[in-house]
């Protein structure tokens with residue numbers, strides 16, 4: 485058995501792991517992140533996870549082609565520059581893990597890795613793509629020429645901290661008016677709180693439609709659409725992909741974002757499709773597979789029917805409109 489790849493997606497609360505044979509995800513597991521054991525404790529846990537999955541799959545250590553790893557913070561050249569949730573700073577993760585595993589270890593920011601995974605799930609993998617993940621906060625991954633764009637300081641793709649409102653809401657980054665404060669789960673709840681005049685949470689936005697709830701969602705959608713239109717002017721991607729818990733919780737957001745986006749986008753950028761992510765919380769694992777396949781000797785693709793749901797990202801704007809409800813949301817300027 486050769487061409488075994490293990491993907492690891494390290495978060496502040498849990499670590500997701502998956503073992504691939506070729507391009508098939510055959511084993512998965514999710515365990516709590518042992519943060520209290522410090523950086524070395526987490527790294528040891530990751531190594532143990534890899535050995536455990538190999539054993540479960542009945543594979544040998546020499547069958548391991550590589551390990552791909554996603555971390556919740558900026559990455560540059562195999563070094564995790566900062567991961568607040570894990571208490572890591574300038575940690576040479578790839579090098580440290582590689583010493584114990586004797587196989588290539590490749591790391592990337594988790595949102596970038598998810599972008600790589602989502603791209604690989606499409607019928608024609610886009611070379612230039614932007615993935616935006618809407619959860620409690622906002623993450624984004626940028627692919628340029630099929631590769632992750634890290635940037636000089638590992639900050640490429642920090643869409644959540646684009647300033648959308650001068651002197652706006654105070655952000656966790658210490659500045660004000662960032663996109664995350666309006667369009668993330670927390671941001672949508674704040675939109676609703678301001679409209680209702682009392683503190684609201686994301687879960688209060690669920691349930692039966694009412695005009696204020698729609699207005700709160702629409703504000704978040706409009707801000708995100710503005711941000712995407714601005715990003716289109718900088719990187720002009722083939723496709724925007726939206727994922728994360730907020731997109732799953734509020735499916736109507738996609739149509740709202742598209743409607744606003746077509747209004748804000750410049751010239752031909754209006755035709756850039758805005759689509760829903762396909763892989764859910766396994767995108768990072770598939771991204772880890774891609775990262776290893778693209779950067780280690782051996783086949784980059786495997787024959788046979790891909791195991792993951794595919795989407796068409798080339799659908800034109802007119803075609804997309806025809807599949808959507810006919811009445812667009814009223815903008816709330």
Ligand SMILES: [Zn+2]
Nearest residue numbers: 645655657662
């Ligand atoms: Zn910010």
